[in-house]
Amino acid sequence: MVHLQRAAMPLIIAFAASLSPSGQVLNGSFEEGWAHWATNGGITLREESFYTPSHGTNLAVFNAGQKTPSGRLTQKVSVRPGETYLLQFDVGAFSMVNHDEQRLLVEVRGKAPLIREVASIYAHGKGTIYETKRFNFVADTNQLDLLFADGSLMTLNVDLVLDNIRLSIAGEKDPSTSDVIFAWDANPEKQDVLYYQVYEIVSDLRIKVGNVPGKTNHIKIPNVTPGKHVYAVTAVNLEGESEDRQIEVNVKPK
Numbered sequence: 001m002v003h004l005q006r007a008a009m010p011l012i013i014a015f016a017a018s019l020s021p022s023g024q025v026l027n028g029s030f031e032e033g034w035a036h037w038a039t040n041g042g043i044t045l046r047e048e049s050f051y052t053p054s055h056g057t058n059l060a061v062f063n064a065g066q067k068t069p070s071g072r073l074t075q076k077v078s079v080r081p082g083e084t085y086l087l088q089f090d091v092g093a094f095s096m097v098n099h100d101e102q103r104l105l106v107e108v109r110g111k112a113p114l115i116r117e118v119a120s121i122y123a124h125g126k127g128t129i130y131e132t133k134r135f136n137f138v139a140d141t142n143q144l145d146l147l148f149a150d151g152s153l154m155t156l157n158v159d160l161v162l163d164n165i166r167l168s169i170a171g172e173k174d175p176s177t178s179d180v181i182f183a184w185d186a187n188p189e190k191q192d193v194l195y196y197q198v199y200e201i202v203s204d205l206r207i208k209v210g211n212v213p214g215k216t217n218h219i220k221i222p223n224v225t226p227g228k229h230v231y232a233v234t235a236v237n238l239e240g241e242s243e244d245r246q247i248e249v250n251v252k253p254k
């Protein structure tokens, strides 16, 4: 018989820490495929090809190949109750031929629905176009369901795309980022500018930063990451004419 020397026995023989990172969407850019996501219906994972991702190499594509708009994507996220969060994602439309609308239904559910929105985007007939959408909510429990579902009314020769989903505590800044204030001079001969549209140009993509009214000649772009960024401002007047100017900004690391 083997006598165990009790005093030599460890009190704890196995110790595992299971940390579920709080307030984060995991694999929000789909670089690990569908890891951490549940999917069903007409949704496919695509690599960079004729679709352009807004971040990394992979993206989610809804209703590709003229499928019915049935795709759904869900993830459970741990959060701190009472905290205000910012949900951001890049919703896009892909078409080589039309300017049709694609719609993404966005829900965040805790004990109650915290966000229930339709994110709309129009294709530009020249490939993929994205717009970054931002929604704030206050967590009402410690685990939330995120749901993204295809709500498009048309799917012929147009697809809905989604990339770069991220969650952060609202108002909390990434310390490496800077705010960029970007100003331009209006042409004094042209008083009829209705609004300016500001875009960031990332390779061949235009990602909308915001619109400002025609009387405003500047925009503040918050939380810009270090490195080179190219922005474009388009002035649109009553006659529907538009003019485009581009500028490169080099944000220095802090």
Ligand SMILES: [Ca+2]
Pocket: 028, 029, 030, 031, 053, 054, 055, 056, 057, 058, 059, 163, 164
């Ligand atoms: Ca991606």
